[in-house]
Amino acid sequence: MEGxxxxxxxxxxxxxxxxxxxxxxxxxxxxxxxxxxxxxxxxSLGWDELMKMPRIIKKLDMHCVTRWSRLGDEWEGISLNYxxxxxxxxxxxxxxxxxxxxxxANVPIEYINDDCMLALKVNGKxxxxxxxxxxxxxxxxxxxWKSTKWIDGIEVLEEDKPGFWEQRGYNMRGxxxxxxxxxxxxxxxDKLLHRQKKI
Ligand SMILES: Nc1nc2c(c(=O)[nH]1)N[C@H]1C(S)=C(S)[C@@H](COP(=O)(O)O)O[C@H]1N2
Ligand SMILES: [Mo]
Numbered sequence: 001m002e003g004x005x006x007x008x009x010x011x012x013x014x015x016x017x018x019x020x021x022x023x024x025x026x027x028x029x030x031x032x033x034x035x036x037x038x039x040x041x042x043x044s045l046g047w048d049e050l051m052k053m054p055r056i057i058k059k060l061d062m063h064c065v066t067r068w069s070r071l072g073d074e075w076e077g078i079s080l081n082y083x084x085x086x087x088x089x090x091x092x093x094x095x096x097x098x099x100x101x102x103x104x105a106n107v108p109i110e111y112i113n114d115d116c117m118l119a120l121k122v123n124g125k126x127x128x129x130x131x132x133x134x135x136x137x138x139x140x141x142x143x144x145w146k147s148t149k150w151i152d153g154i155e156v157l158e159e160d161k162p163g164f165w166e167q168r169g170y171n172m173r174g175x176x177x178x179x180x181x182x183x184x185x186x187x188x189x190d191k192l193l194h195r196q197k198k199i
Contacts, residue, residue, distance in 0.1 A: 005176040008069040015070055017130045020164065024100035024150055026134060033083075033118070033135075037095075037156035040088025050118075050135075053078045058115055063176045065143040074124065075138055077117035080154075084112070089156045095163060096137045096146070097153035104163035105146045107139055108173060115140050118151060143174040143181070 004010060028047040035043040045053075057076045063069045084094075094107045119127060119138040127133035132149025139146045145165045166172055171180040 004069055005063055006179055007067060008063055009067055011068045011070055016068060021101040023129045026100060026150060033152055035083060035087040035154045038091035038158055039156050043087045056117055060115055060140045062140060062144050065145055065181050073122050075119050076121035077119035080112055080116040081114060091156040091158045093157040093160045095155040095157060096148035096151055097155060098148050098150040099152050100150045103148055105148050106160055106163045106166060107146050111141045113141055143176050145170060146174055
């Protein structure tokens with residue numbers, strides 16, 4: 001489906017930064033991406049191995065729950081479906097993890113399509129650290145909080161469970177066409193603080 005989802009405003013110039021923490025330093029020599037949980041074969045890939053994986057390049061839109069959207073940036077990375085196939089993923093949900101900052105986001109596998117990736121470059125340039133560089137998830141089928149920055153783990157799950165923002169009132173699924181933003185329990189103050197980047 002194309003177009004701008006309901007309740008979103010397109011930003012043409014800026015790409016806001018929304019991080020719950022400071023930007024971590026990532027040492028590529030010790031970096032490992034781990035895929036584990038309900039898989040045939042656990043995977044642990046170092047940076048050099050990851051750099052040998054095939055890449056996809058796609059023009060994609062991003063939609064943040066705080067109501068900004070950016071359209072048509074060129075994203076480059078490693079296909080999530082490719083990595084999940086490599087591991088023989090068997091579950092129904094993913095938890096996209098960053099152990100650097102203790103962030104997590106749950107994603108139903110049915111929302112993982114061929115546009116979803118571990119992103120390395122945007123518009124031909126390496127992803128900036130504040131935007132999740134050197135490597136972040138990009139799940140353009142859901143609101144952007146599902147796209148874990150500084151990703152180093154993918155847990156494959158049979159049962160859904162809430163990630164970082166989901167525990168704080170964000171929707172378990174986050175489909176922007178259905179405006180699945182928050183669940184009823186979230187307080188006005190939480191939303192305000194998130195908008196001011198205080199939490
Ligand atoms: N590790 C990590 N990933 C994260 C976040 C975070 O705080 N930490 N914030 C999420 C949220 S709420 C949004 S909207 C997007 C923002 O990505 P950007 O800062 O590149 O715009 O990253 C998501 N991924
Ligand atoms: Mo967000």
